[in-house]
Amino acid sequence: xxxxxxxxASLSILGSVLASEVTIQTRQSDDPCAKVGGKxxxxxxxxxxxxxxxxxxxxxxxxxxxxxxxxxxxxxxVNYQISAPEPFTNDVHEDLxxxxxxxxxxxxxxxFDLHLLCTSHYVIGWILLKLISLQDAVYINFLPIPLxxxxxxxxxxxxxxxxxxxxxxxxxxxxxxxxxxxxxPDGISLESLDGATVLSINGEDPLAAVDQNxxxxxxxxxxxxxxxxxxxxxQQGWTYLMGDFAQQNLPLSDSATLQVQRVNxxxxxxxxxxxxxxxxxxxxxDVTDTDTWRSGLCIAFTDDSVTDNSVDSYPDTPTIRRVxxxxxxxxxxxxxxxxxxxxxxRGVNVMHDQALVSNVVFPPSLTPPSQNISGNSxxxxxxxxxxxxxGVLALGSISGEADLQRALLHGLMGLKSKGAKQLIVDLTNNxxxxxxxxxxxxxxxxxxxxxTEPQAxxxxxLRANPLAQLILKAIIHNNTDPxxxxxxxxxxxTNADNVPFATDFDYMDPxxxxxxxxxxxxxxxxxxxECPPINWPVPPPDEALFEGNKVVLVSxxxxxxxxxxxxxTMAKEEDAKTVVLGGRKSIQQQYCGTVGGxxxxxxxxxxxxxxxxxxxxxxxxPILKVQGxxxxxxxxxxxxxxxxxxxxxxxxxxxxxxxxTAEIVNNxxxxxxxxVKQMF
Numbered sequence: 131x132x133x134x135x136x137x138x139a140s141l142s143i144l145g146s147v148l149a150s151e152v153t154i155q156t157r158q159s160d161d162p163c164a165k166v167g168g169k170x171x172x173x174x175x176x177x178x179x180x181x182x183x184x185x186x187x188x189x190x191x192x193x194x195x196x197x198x199x200x201x202x203x204x205x206x207x208v209n210y211q212i213s214a215p216e217p218f219t220n221d222v223h224e225d226l227x228x229x230x231x232x233x234x235x236x237x238x239x240x241x242f243d244l245h246l247l248c249t250s251h252y253v254i255g256w257i258l259l260k261l262i263s264l265q266d267a268v269y270i271n272f273l274p275i276p277l278x279x280x281x282x283x284x285x286x287x288x289x290x291x292x293x294x295x296x297x298x299x300x301x302x303x304x305x306x307x308x309x310x311x312x313x314x315p316d317g318i319s320l321e322s323l324d325g326a327t328v329l330s331i332n333g334e335d336p337l338a339a340v341d342q343n344x345x346x347x348x349x350x351x352x353x354x355x356x357x358x359x360x361x362x363x364x365q366q367g368w369t370y371l372m373g374d375f376a377q378q379n380l381p382l383s384d385s386a387t388l389q390v391q392r393v394n395x396x397x398x399x400x401x402x403x404x405x406x407x408x409x410x411x412x413x414x415x416d417v418t419d420t421d422t423w424r425s426g427l428c429i430a431f432t433d434d435s436v437t438d439n440s441v442d443s444y445p446d447t448p449t450i451r452r453v454x455x456x457x458x459x460x461x462x463x464x465x466x467x468x469x470x471x472x473x474x475x476r477g478v479n480v481m482h483d484q485a486l487v488s489n490v491v492f493p494p495s496l497t498p499p500s501q502n503i504s505g506n507s508x509x510x511x512x513x514x515x516x517x518x519x520x521g522v523l524a525l526g527s528i529s530g531e532a533d534l535q536r537a538l539l540h541g542l543m544g545l546k547s548k549g550a551k552q553l554i555v556d557l558t559n560n561x562x563x564x565x566x567x568x569x570x571x572x573x574x575x576x577x578x579x580x581x582t583e584p585q586a587x588x589x590x591x592l593r594a595n596p597l598a599q600l601i602l603k604a605i606i607h608n609n610t611d612p613x614x615x616x617x618x619x620x621x622x623x624t625n626a627d628n629v630p631f632a633t634d635f636d637y638m639d640p641x642x643x644x645x646x647x648x649x650x651x652x653x654x655x656x657x658x659x660e661c662p663p664i665n666w667p668v669p670p671p672d673e674a675l676f677e678g679n680k681v682v683l684v685s686x687x688x689x690x691x692x693x694x695x696x697x698x699t700m701a702k703e704e705d706a707k708t709v710v711l712g713g714r715k716s717i718q719q720q721y722c723g724t725v726g727g728x729x730x731x732x733x734x735x736x737x738x739x740x741x742x743x744x745x746x747x748x749x750x751x752p753i754l755k756v757q758g759x760x761x762x763x764x765x766x767x768x769x770x771x772x773x774x775x776x777x778x779x780x781x782x783x784x785x786x787x788x789x790x791t792a793e794i795v796n797n798x799x800x801x802x803x804x805x806v807k808q809m810f
Contacts, residue, residue, distance in 0.1 A: 565587060
């Protein structure tokens with residue numbers, strides 16, 4: 131099996147970004163995209179006809195591949211993922227550079243064909259190296275029946291339509307329910323499918339469909355985690371994630387045929403339901419035809435002078451504004467201070483998953499009742515269970531700094547004041563956020579000790595490519611960063627002993643040379659703590675709020691980036707227990723993945739090179755001519771159990787693969803009570 135994470139899937143070309151800006155000279159009635167324009171819902175086949183109608187523009191294709199290749203110089207995992215160590219050897223083996231060269235040489239009938247060939251052969255992409263654009267989910271393909279994997283009282287596992295399916299679909303897709311009801315055989319309604327066992331999908335064992343999806347879906351090393359992405363789940367907030375079967379970001383499928391055994395029925399039924407494509411949340415222009423699609427969602431710049439590298443800074447686009455705000459800020463030190471404290475609070479490690487969250491409303495009947503506990507925020511919510519001794523922190527994201535750090539402290543202390551002696555931290559679908567907030571949460575939970583002060587997360591390293599080395603030398607010798615705004619400035623880092631670097635210290639000279647999968651690579655020296663206690667918003671407690679062995683981390687395995695940094699340090703350093711919800715019994719579940727170290731917007735390096743007087747260096751990336759952004763892992767964290775190798779590629783086996791039943795699936799409160807029974 132080959133797993134690559136799909137750079138192009140995150141790009142979600144959707145038959146778009148490689149196309150020419152040339153106006154298509156046809157009457158609107160002949161324009162396949164005119165049949166899509168102005169419509170909230172369309173048939174996937176109509177959408178594909180639009181996406182496949184535009185040929186590949188060779189110049190734009192060359193530009194995109196050049197941008198990716200030069201950004202790869204800064205991506206720390208390039209050579210590691212060629213053949214990952216155990217336990218991921220069978221699942222992760224992708225040579226990005228080699229496959230980019232092949233894609234560059236190969237011809238494609240249309241942009242969409244290029245995209246599909248890339249994804250179907252798993253040829254490109256991996257962890258946090260994503261080309262993201264406003265083409266992400268121009269339309270999202272939906273079915274009204276998400277799926278889950280359930281375990282019965284005898285331990286047998288089946289694929290099922292969840293009990294809440296109709297509540298979710300009727301609330302979210304009220305204007306399409308009649309379309310799906312009409313497609314069903316007489317005597318069968320959508321609501322009657324709730325809880326049904328799925329016997330086959332498109333004529334095959336449903337597990338085959340799960341495995342096929344796991345081969346192509348991206349973002350996580352662990353096979354079990356990628357299998358789990360097929361199924362519906364939840365995220366604190368509260369939102370319902372439909373899963374890869376019921377939600378596609380490309381118009382790949384027109385329909386699905388399932389053989390199902392409905393609850394309390396003796397005979398199996400065969401049903402065929404059409405996928406319906408709904409306009410996505412990021413489609414912010416009125417797409418009426420090919421021209422408006424191209425100009426509004428695809429082509430970034432119509433003025434060649436903007437893309438000839440003569441501009442003063444990387445030009446702004448709607449995509450850059452959206453993604454840098456939500457997911458991957460540019461690398462930068464503080465604009466107002468050249469102390470390491472300012473930069474350290476801004477380090478971000480967040481995963482922009484290719485499975486775009488569509489904000490499907492979570493059923494009120496499954497939403498945990500809010501409790502009057504301080505610390506609730508957009509990212510965090512606190513609960514006391516009825517046993518009177520178990521507190522719960524539901525943490526949907528770590529994307530916050532001082533305000534979230536205060537909220538976490540107040541909420542945890544609020545749980546203690548109500549009698550909590552043990553803690554469940556629900557990290558389901560947490561994609562990460564601010565590194566120092568992850569460190570803060572570790573510190574306040576575990577108290578002051580060797581594993582939390584001064585370093586409460588993990589040491590890191592960055593890739594010492596020739597351009598990065600020149601940027602650092604320019605800062606040191608030519609004073610090109612007097613205000614400390616460059617991410618490469620030595621003032622932002624400490625050494626392996628957590629001692630701050632001198633302002634003129636070159637931490638990439640000499641570079642640390644390594645041979646990785648028979649490829650020479652070079653990195654900085656080990657970088658230590660960047661979250662010094664002086665930066666905390668309030669003084670942390672003098673003792674642990676909860677002992678590590680009284681903490682259980684719960685997720686569906688989709689805990690990534692800063693979430694993974696927190697989970698790894700709590701599990702491996704503090705003896706916290708880990709639970710993965712559901713998953714195939716025969717597959718060892720990973721409690722987290724995509725650990726990374728620090729992620730960023732790849733266009734940062736254009737501005738870094740320019741500030742260092744290296745804008746015209748041959749290794750500096752050109753400006754991307756399409757709406758998009760490249761995200762990557764700029765720094766890679768060292769491991770806990772093997773501190774000489776990246777944590778990214780080390781094992782994170784869950785202590786418990788907790789079976790999901792019809793009574794608790796996608797029901798957070800019921801899940802937490804079951805965790806108490808099995809783990810405390």
